[in-house]
Amino acid sequence: MKPMFMGASTKQGYKIAKKSREIVRSLIDSKTRNLTPEERSIVERIVHSTADPEYADITQISSDFVEKSLKAISEEKDILTDINMVRVGINKYEGIINCHIADERTIELARKHEITRAAAAMELAALNGFDGVVVIGNSPTALLKVIELVESDSMDVKSVIGVPVGFVAAAESKKSLQESSIPHLITEGPKGGTPVAVAAVNSLISLLRTKQDEVNG
Template sequence: MVLSDVTLQDFIGPAEIEAESLRIIDSEVPKPRPFQGEQWQIVRRMIHTTADFEMLKLVRFHEKAVESGLNALKDGAVIVTDTEMARCGMPLRRLDPLGCSVRCLMNDERVVARARAEGITRAKAAVDVAVSEIKPEIYVVGNAPTALIRLVEHFDNGLVSPALVVGMPVGFVNAAESKALLLSRGMPYVTIEGRKGGSALAASVINALAMIAL
């Protein structure tokens, strides 16, 4: 189809959009695929979210990430994320049936006060509060490298052992480096190499896992 010739009749209805999108992704990534089974369902959802087939080269899974993440969701995990966008990207219609909840602490009074008192970013302070007071099973980092770095520090100090870390901070300063740090540790992770990432991408991983769990 030539794009200049598109008419209103050419657009697919809302009920078919997702199914058609996934069909297109499957057709453009023929078998044998670099990811199989549940990992492919997650990566396919990430491609669906970004329209970026480079995910096929960039996504990295810890060997226990899928199993550990699914078990946590089925047990009603508490999920903490670093942005409101990611929180909104994990809809209650998928989390409520599993008994899961998702929180973003960036505007929490405790976080704001701690960041101001210690002269650190709110992203760091939010991880500190989450680790000490909430103890979530799953961490979803889609924006702030400082959040992911702080989480690794707490892991190194034996203060946290999450069931899953979705580590996908985006940007040009410390984003790639923070993900490389995550890759070097033993926490179950889903991450991507390099500068790409973002809240929508990170949320898509939890959505894919929740859909599998359901």
């Protein structure tokens, strides 16, 4: 059996996923009618993963996000995450998924520039010639650093999933991303986190696999 909605691949798993999808859609249908089918699929997966319908209200997707992200993923561009928990949650991707948070060079950069390790990890990625999709679920400083690096032409980023969680700088960092020219997905306010980031990127991977299956018949 081919992978189904939310990655279900068994009869029992498909039944559960199908029922969950029906519940999610009934809860957020009126809030997602103006979205494209791809955007709607992403939001549904975020709501499903968090069991929180409010994400249908606070998830904001730039008009070029899906196109740019799917193109990058189809070309197997690198994916960069802020923490390892996000990295290990991403599945069925054939490209490289990097997280530099524990790299000794990251620690050295953080000490040298007196910044967080998460921000330093983004700086290290830029120094290493990163080219791809950035997925940030926890660190506002990492998101702000990515924006800074892109705007100074120091980092080649195709799109950013920026959903750091928390009450300090998270909302502000996401607002900054929203106001930038970077193709993006954000969640307004303090909500976000690893489950949201992972759901968004896995939804993109699933969308691409579905498109490829349709092309291949």
